[in-house]
Amino acid sequence: MGESITEGTIINWLISEGDSFEEGDILLEVATDKVDNEVPAPASGTLVKTLFQAKDVVPVGDVIAVLEVSEEQKLNSNSKLKSKTQNKLEKLRPVQKHSISKKASVSNSALNSFSISDSNSNTFFSPLIISIAKEHHISFEELARIPATGNEGRLRKSDLFQYIEDGRPYKFAQPVQQDPTAYRIPQLSFDKGKGKIIEMDRMRQMIADHMVYSKHTSPHVTAYVEADMTNMVNWRNANKKAFQEKYGERLTFTPLFVEAVAKAVKDFPNINASVDGNHIIVKEHINIGMATALPSGNLIVPVVKNADTKDLKALATNVNELAAKARDNKLGGDDIKGSTFTISNVGTFGSVMGTPIINQPEVAILALGIIKKRPEVIETESGDEIAIRSMMYLSLSFDHRVVDGFLGGSFVRRVADYFEQFDINRDI
Template sequence: MADIIVPELAESITEGTIAQWLKQPGDTVEKGEFIVELETDKVNVEVISEEAGVVSELLAAEGDTVLVGQVIAVVGASSGSTASAPAAQAEAKEEVKAPEAPKAAPVVQETATEQDRTIASPAARKLAREKGINLSDISPVDPMGRVRVQDVSAHGSAPTPAKAAPAPAASAPKEDDGRTTREKMSRRRQTIASRLLEVRQSTAMLTTFNEIDMTNVMALRSRKKDQFFEQNDVRLGFMSFFTKAVVAALKKYPYVNAQIDGTDIVKNNFYDIGIAVSTEGGLVVPIVRDADRKNFAEIEANIGELAKKARDNKLALSDMSGGSFTITNGGVFGSLLSTPILNGTQVGILGMHTIQKRPIAVGNEVEIRPMMYVALSYDHRVIDGKDSVGFLKTVKELLENPEDLLLNS
């Protein structure tokens, strides 16, 4: 017998959520094979079995919160009777607790064929046994056909033909009438929500705006992109320009690259720039380490690698820990203007937006130029208006004169 235990995840992570069981009771598992996927507030982690054998029991259901060090499953030696062990153990426990015969619920036994055909979570199977419900009679909400606890509860609470259910009030529509859909927030979404709320409540956050004429940087990129790709095997995008401009501005305004620790201001002498990436599970911010020491090609390659890992849900905790400043690009979704929220303990975040052609006064003439609004949200407890405006103005000037940016990098 071997216990499957929630492993140490990271110093700041003490719990996770069962995202998906990769093995079910009765399944054979090899040593080192993945058995469960855990979702934390930062990354998903797959846990392996330390022993070969057969899964005899799952002690937590999908969606349950589990703590580091908690036993969540048991792997036993291979046996023909292993698959029925959980049910037998459950029946034995019920006999000890309540030796007298039950008063009502009819006993419904599933045939082996029904058990094979019905996909259900361990908690759903247990609840169905307790309520005397045949899993094959339940219509799950899950489009993949997996029966969950809420499906069993809804089936068990449905009104019987002999006793009509009272009509619901018009002002309180029921979820099962199709007008609303309820879903549990993922652990990552819960963490994002709580941290954003905490930032709003614990910082003196303000936002200042400017606009950048992207004519010169777009022209430079257009001239150099083919040569850049041939030499570096990576495409030249806008993010490397913005990252380099941000690093140069941070060096000029070091308080924007700081954080608060109690009553101290800690100025960072490194430039680990977070690049916000949107994934199906929510926003993540992997870090481009030592961006001041990387050239354009290295930054583009690093960003591309991190973005791919984010989309494939392969980011490690080390990819996202730390960071001294963050860049977020709402322009990829068409956002014209926004006020980004600070990331964790950082005191500054730069928001990029979509490039839009607009009439602009150039000298005494009006010209159509590709313009981008940029926003700097900052913690006013650390950064004064002079530094915030100066920082954003420096970013603007460098991007409008990209040759200067190349020299400064």
């Protein structure tokens, strides 16, 4: 369902237990990472049992239903799946019973003896660990106390499950204050005021979780440059009508931005990366995500795949198609999957510049401000002159774990150079 997706919500079942279906029939609808997906039947058969109901949140990889299908090969495979599921359910009770007894046996002395020095030295937690922790309401502070057996002190899934099975002995443990001068988070009670209470919808909750996770994971640093967009603006204004008549596509600034960013990414491939523990994964493909506002006001990031291999016509077609799908709430799972670098055009809202939050698991995101005419000093053959130019601020937020100031600054400057050096005589 996507690189960063760890769970989905069942919207509703379209068939009931005991109902028969044909191959390709839609069995249920699932909401994952801002997109609703229809799940088709893999073969003809009957729905034997549903293991989750509508509105249930299910981790990726869990069995959600048992099907009895007509093909012999499928049936054999399904019987194994059903047996595995039943075994999993049968094991559930003794594990819970064991957890309760373990929890009851934890002594107060064990809790009181915990000190801050018992925390893990490696506090990087994988998305899978964080997902399991959220499901069991385990805080980052509690995660840091769990004994880790992974490479270089990393917490493994088996460590977390063992800790849960043992009754979470450090759940209520308080760190011993070693240094009386150390900073402590004040326990403040804020007056949040009175007014209309609006419950966050599912998408807003997912956005909130993703943003908090990104700020917690990546040390954000932002670099700023400004670019003279006059050549690009003049060329686009002069050719947008002819472009639409020739190709049947609107020529906005977005495909021009995507084209320039893809070129800069090829020049600085290490900006097109993600982090896996102590490893950096430099991506083979350049897939540019475009932060896009939905009619509801929520944000989504459709992706232009292999942007560096497409000409301006293909980019314009791709961008317009994705924008139309976003407006009509028709984006599919593939449309928002696989982004390696993201741009956010905050200028469409009138913002001069922005400080964007990195779209995990990427390592950088570029914000493009409003294009605004300003008097600027320019160099001419007759000397310096003041002229009216179309100017724009660019701001690049990058993950300082793997992107240093030189790489971040050089990359955003290169994007600005491609904007400024736009060929005013370019053919459409």
